[in-house]
Amino acid sequence: MQFRRNSLSNEQLVDFYKKILLPRMIEEKMLVLLRQGKISKWFSGIGQEAIAVGAALALNEDEWIMPLHRNLGVFTTRNMPLHQLFKQWQGSADGYSNGRERSFHFGSKQHYICGMISHLGPQLAIADGIALAHKLKREQKLSLAFTGEGGTSEGDFHEALNVAAVWNLPVIFLIENNGYGLSTPANEQFRCENLVDRAKGYGMEGVLIDGNNILTVYDTIKGVRDYCIQQQKPYLIECKTFRMRGHEEASGTKYVPPHLFEEWKTKDPVINYENYLLNEAVLTNESIQFIKDEIKHYIEEELAIGFAAPSIVVNTANELKDVYARQSIVNSQRSTVKRIDNSDPGFSSSSTGGDWGEARFINAISDGLKQSMRHHPNLILMGQDIAEYGGAFKITEGFVDMFGKERVRNTPLCESAIVGAALGLSIEGFKVMMEMQFADFVSVGFNQIVNNLAKIHYRWEQHADVVIRMPTGAGVGAGPFHSQSNEAWFVHTPGLKVVYPSTPVDAKSLLIAAINDPNPVLYFEHKALYRSISGNVPDDYYEIEIGKAKVVQYGEDISVITYGAGVHWALEYANLHKDISIDITDLRTLLPLDYDAVKRSVQRTGKVLVLHEDTLTGGIGGEIAAWISEHCFEMLDAPVVRCASLDTPVPFNIELEKNFLAKTRLDACVQKLINY
Numbered sequence: 001m002q003f004r005r006n007s008l009s010n011e012q013l014v015d016f017y018k019k020i021l022l023p024r025m026i027e028e029k030m031l032v033l034l035r036q037g038k039i040s041k042w043f044s045g046i047g048q049e050a051i052a053v054g055a056a057l058a059l060n061e062d063e064w065i066m067p068l069h070r071n072l073g074v075f076t077t078r079n080m081p082l083h084q085l086f087k088q089w090q091g092s093a094d095g096y097s098n099g100r101e102r103s104f105h106f107g108s109k110q111h112y113i114c115g116m117i118s119h120l121g122p123q124l125a126i127a128d129g130i131a132l133a134h135k136l137k138r139e140q141k142l143s144l145a146f147t148g149e150g151g152t153s154e155g156d157f158h159e160a161l162n163v164a165a166v167w168n169l170p171v172i173f174l175i176e177n178n179g180y181g182l183s184t185p186a187n188e189q190f191r192c193e194n195l196v197d198r199a200k201g202y203g204m205e206g207v208l209i210d211g212n213n214i215l216t217v218y219d220t221i222k223g224v225r226d227y228c229i230q231q232q233k234p235y236l237i238e239c240k241t242f243r244m245r246g247h248e249e250a251s252g253t254k255y256v257p258p259h260l261f262e263e264w265k266t267k268d269p270v271i272n273y274e275n276y277l278l279n280e281a282v283l284t285n286e287s288i289q290f291i292k293d294e295i296k297h298y299i300e301e302e303l304a305i306g307f308a309a310p311s312i313v314v315n316t317a318n319e320l321k322d323v324y325a326r327q328s329i330v331n332s333q334r335s336t337v338k339r340i341d342n343s344d345p346g347f348s349s350s351s352t353g354g355d356w357g358e359a360r361f362i363n364a365i366s367d368g369l370k371q372s373m374r375h376h377p378n379l380i381l382m383g384q385d386i387a388e389y390g391g392a393f394k395i396t397e398g399f400v401d402m403f404g405k406e407r408v409r410n411t412p413l414c415e416s417a418i419v420g421a422a423l424g425l426s427i428e429g430f431k432v433m434m435e436m437q438f439a440d441f442v443s444v445g446f447n448q449i450v451n452n453l454a455k456i457h458y459r460w461e462q463h464a465d466v467v468i469r470m471p472t473g474a475g476v477g478a479g480p481f482h483s484q485s486n487e488a489w490f491v492h493t494p495g496l497k498v499v500y501p502s503t504p505v506d507a508k509s510l511l512i513a514a515i516n517d518p519n520p521v522l523y524f525e526h527k528a529l530y531r532s533i534s535g536n537v538p539d540d541y542y543e544i545e546i547g548k549a550k551v552v553q554y555g556e557d558i559s560v561i562t563y564g565a566g567v568h569w570a571l572e573y574a575n576l577h578k579d580i581s582i583d584i585t586d587l588r589t590l591l592p593l594d595y596d597a598v599k600r601s602v603q604r605t606g607k608v609l610v611l612h613e614d615t616l617t618g619g620i621g622g623e624i625a626a627w628i629s630e631h632c633f634e635m636l637d638a639p640v641v642r643c644a645s646l647d648t649p650v651p652f653n654i655e656l657e658k659n660f661l662a663k664t665r666l667d668a669c670v671q672k673l674i675n676y
């Protein structure tokens with residue numbers, strides 16, 4: 001192995017030695033503790049330390065790194081104290097995730113380390129978002145994301161590299177090619193000769209290097225860092241290395257031909273570097289021993305602190321509280337936002353003092369978005385065709401002229417990477433509104449939403465300030481993939497908020513509230529309402545409280561609890577059947593649900609119909625019906641009835657679609673309840 005020190009001083013060389021030795025010695029100790037049953041799981045990076053350590057050394061300390069499960073060297077090189085790391089691995093309350101995350105699945109804002117989720121690839125697009133933040137702020141900084149060669153087969157790898165290339169983002173994508181993805185050898189993972197060959201396909205530069213040589217890794221990344229910042233471009237680096245132990249310690253290495261271990265043992269990154277320093281007389285055997293003793297002592301001391309950590313005290317209220325970021329912490333402007341409370345039908349717009357005017361549903365959304373853009377200079381809009389074209393439904397028409405292309409961004413066709421990039425922007429203090437062209441397409445961005453955005457605050461106190469607008473619903477003859485109601489997918493995911501307005505005023509003010517909220521919000525807007533309904537909307541910038549339902553009209557015979565298009569179906573039905581006194585509640589927010597409002601409605605009538613456009617099985621109606629039977633049983637005069645769409649995909653033919661929709665069965669459901 002050839003080492004080139006270039007202009008590195010002896011002190012730096014020794015510092016690098018200490019930095020690469022530390023994770024090796026920690027790991028060796030961990031393997032002992034694992035055998036003793038004192039820790040539960042370990043993903044070893046032995047033999048690969050030069051990459052994590054070299055990368056962390058080459059970056060400035062305030063540049064974000066997205067490490068993975070074998071990158072202990074990133075954490076130690078960023079000087080995270082071992083006692084706290086150890087507490088993390090033990091699941092202690094005072095680790096880095098309050099006992100909520102395992103092994104290396106945690107981040108630390110203080111150390112500019114973004115915690116991974118198990119799915120590996122999603123880390124890459126977060127790096128895009130962070131790099132975009134630096135670019136927009138004109139900062140001379142970049143981000144660096146790790147991936148294994150296995151992870152390069154994920155769609156997320158392709159999407160993230162493509163976005164970085166198209167948007168000219170200063171990101172380093174670092175492949176640790178260690179030969180195996182769990183048991184799968186590289187030749188069953190990809191067909192190109194070297195993974196770095198892919199760089200050309202994305203329109204970026206790339207380089208293949210020896211990942212076991214710490215000076216090569218350091219020097220390459222340092223140079224690439226300068227390039228990325230100066231040229232404002234991404235770069236792909238492939239580091240050849242080898243995984244010297246099993247995928248994780250319990251899984252063994254039977255599938256690896258033994259000669260490979262022999263071969264790579266001679267390329268050990270720590271021993272080779274140590275020998276180089278001995279040959280160069282930078283270190284002596286005595287000084288090496290001294291350093292090792294020092295590290296050993298440090299490890300023992302820190303482990304003693306770690307082992308002494310008190311057992312966790314379970315506090316359910318805390319667990320629930322930390323699922324969401326508190327508004328005040330991240331949004332100092334909030335206090336200046338005025339709120340309307342129009343949750344009662346007696347609400348009068350004149351009580352707000354400002355001017356109100358007639359607007360269509362679609363214009364109300366657009367208006368709310370426009371005012372939010374003015375209110376939050378850090379708000380970025382992203383989505384397919386949303387710039388000059390104005391979006392598939394023209395919500396953002398004219399926005400480029402008003403706010404510029406940096407803030408109103410057309411994206412390539414890659415929902416997963418854009419959600420990931422949105423999270424990256426949020427990490428760097430931006431707010432993001434992403435337009436899903438149709439709610440149906442969220443399925444290809446699903447993982448980032450339900451696993452990254454939703455869980456990140458609970459896991460390591462990083463909020464995700466992202467709103468995803470979801471043009472949703474049927475009734476427009478658009479077939480199975482442009483008509484779905486998929487809100488229930490998200491209502492089942494702690495950490496998300498789900499908003500679903502049905503009137504122009506609610507659409508505008510709930511969008512404003514969603515953007516003000518520091519948490520990830522799925523904002524559903526029914527396409528069939530865009531141009532078919534209009535109503536009185538305030539000119540001013542008001543928000544409506546998320547999580548608060550609205551009584552549309554009071555009644556005595558039956559309650560209809562509904563949202564979205566269901567509100568209009570219920571109103572239409574009530575107007576046609578004046579003989580029945582119908583109490584209508586518009587939920588407006590599905591997560592968190594306004595159970596108090598539900599209860600009050602049950603109290604008024606004793607007979608409840610839950611109505612939604614979503615299909616029946618697993619729809620939110622089931623949740624509401626269950627809650628009512630559990631909490632309002634004594635108030636009921638009849639079983640709770642659900643009126644929902646058929647359990648089929650949404651058909652295209654307009655007659656079939658009509659038959660599919662819940663509205664067709666509304667009369668039968670009402671009659672069933674009335675006659676019970």
Ligand SMILES: Cc1ncc(C[n+]2csc(CCOP(=O)(O)OP(=O)(O)O)c2C)c(N)n1
Pocket residue numbers: 070118119120147148149150151152176178180181182243247
């Ligand atoms: C989406 C997803 N699929 C499967 C897994 C299970 N898994 C965890 S690590 C791993 C291998 C990853 O290989 P590679 O990216 O080469 O990284 P390495 O473990 O070799 O460092 C697999 C299959 C996962 N975590 N996420």
